[in-house]
Amino acid sequence: MSVQEAVTTPTSHPAVAIDEASLTYTVATASVQKKSRNLLQRLRGITGVGEQKVEALKPLSLVVNTGESVGVIGTNGSGKSTLMKVLTGHLPPTTGAVYATSTPIMLGVNAALVKQISGHDNITLGCLAMGMTRQQVEEKRDAVIELSGLTDNALRLPMKAYSSGMASRLQFAIATSMDPEILIIDEALNTGDAQFRARTASRIDELREEAGCVFLVSHSLPTIREMTNRCIWIQQGELIMDGDPAEVTKTYTGYTKRMAAKKYKSAAEYLADVKSTLNAQKIIWQ
């Protein structure tokens, strides 16, 4: 769907428009004399520093509307995180552009929480860091605590005493306390237990209802099916499929099964077949 179409459809309001965005990393590499055979010789033979380009994301266009929660799937190294970093503005696209109605907030496993201070203090710090006033932090505190599901005792402990699941819960609760219009969750949910997953699912629903839009990057296909209403499959930096989560995850499994069985030729043909049916979005500005 184009932005033009999206705008003219009464029920769709684009929250994010990715217009032919691509990303190529530049990596510094050591230049080595060709004759070197073993590691030591190769190290001795280093003649200088070169550069290597990694095309992590090929030009990709996508429009996501408010109220959509989009699952992002793809095998390791397929470009999912890179796309999310381009969305949040952490990485400027090499070509193309990204437009969003507000700054997308990334909730990732590495989001900044301070291990040495208590959960309570992390709530204060995290909320202040997201731009809340002290008064807003106090207004939100109970809701954050409730969503985290952590006891007062746990919240008094320094975060270094938390399990990874407990840390994820708190991180999720802090990050979503802002009611961000566009929220990106990168793998953060996989460490939670069933009870927490149910809470996050209902919080994601709330965000969607509050006219937000959510991107969820995950290798857990049940999580994607449970929590999203649209799914995109990225492979080798390209958009392969975009549609209903049940259908996309099923098709994707067809690919991963071939890869796991080392049927590489068949997997490549399957991928090309699926991609050929993609109705690629093109953004037309009015």
Ligand SMILES: Nc1ncnc2c1ncn2[C@@H]1O[C@H](COP(=O)(O)OP(=O)(O)OP(=O)(O)O)[C@@H](O)[C@H]1O
């Ligand atoms: N900082 C970087 N410098 C150079 N290349 C990078 C960098 N980060 C990622 N890449 C490369 O870009 C490609 C896409 O990586 P990306 O992290 O986006 O994949 P991903 O789909 O998120 O993978 P995973 O599921 O393993 O997290 C890979 O080939 C990777 O090696």
